[in-house]
Amino acid sequence: MDAFYASIEQRDDPGRYAGQPIAVGGGPPRGVVMTASYEARPYGIHSAQPSAEAARRCPDLIFVPPRMDVYKAESRAIRPILRRYTDLIEPVSLDEAYLDVTTPKHGPASGTLIAEAIREAIRTKRGLTASAGVAANKFVAKVASDWDKPDGCTVVRPDEMLDFIAGLPTEAFRGVGPVTAEALQAMGIHTGADLQQVAERDLVRRFGKRGRWFAAMARGEDARPVRPNRERKSVGAEQTFSTIIADPDQMLHRLEPIAERVAQRLGRAGRKGRTVTLKMKTCHHEVLTRQTTLQRPVASAEVLMQWAERLLSEPHPPEEPLRLLGLTVSSLIAEDAAGRQLELAFS
Known part of the structure; x- marks a missing residue:
């Protein structure tokens, strides 16, 4: 899908947002951009960018609070369009999937024609645009899908x-x-x-x-099959810094957009998890990890940051400057899985 969250907002409220540079996510000073409309991208606005930086780059940028329930419902509404042609569908996130159309359920055995039919159905039935990559394997198809955005279809034949x-x-x-x-x-x-x-x-x-x-x-070799029932084992994000950082407060500040990205990815995957892992790479390229397993699964950036702060400081802050920080959530369960709420006292 093309700028999925932002495109939904522009479709649902065209009077305010159609044709405007918008960013879905938290606003300045501490928010993070989740998705930017194509009108905003020429200004250098992109996902996982601090909102304060985005606002500096584009003073007319409109920040729109995310509506994750709406985005998930839209993703569910698009799935029957895909299933019309194949049951071999591997979701990657709310807005992206691999389809194996070697033997389609309907229509001609042509990846190109099927991709165009799917894109047209999404446009007419959902009022949104999608881009497709058609190729003989996952790697090339994925790259091709980003080649002609928005609203494009790139075909890479085997001999090309x-x-x-x-x-x-x-x-x-x-x-x-x-x-x-x-x-x-x-x-x-x-x-x-x-x-x-x-x-x-x-x-x-x-x-x-x-x-x-x-x-x-x-060499163009990628034998990974499309896995309809693939189970995701973890969700994470990390960032390598252009300069090393030694101040623990600065480390916490750098962890905030990373936590936001992990929370966004958990939301897109419809998952939450009980194990939080903090990854640190020192200035000498030594990789350190600290991990905790929770009774109550985590899904939000705020709670993830609480545990990231604890992992960073206990048993002590990093003794060497860091060039990379990362967070991963594992032991995943469905976001809507029932559970018992526990009170956690943070000191």
């Missing part, structure tokens, strides 16, 4: 796949974050074409098992 991959920046490859991209660039690898020229053994020597995966992606 290697050329398509060659033109990608390394940041587009699954599993390549800022730190890995920096390491690849240090090896002279900036694009898929560069990656295609590197021996797999060299990538494995530098990145371990991930190096084997990078080499396979460069």
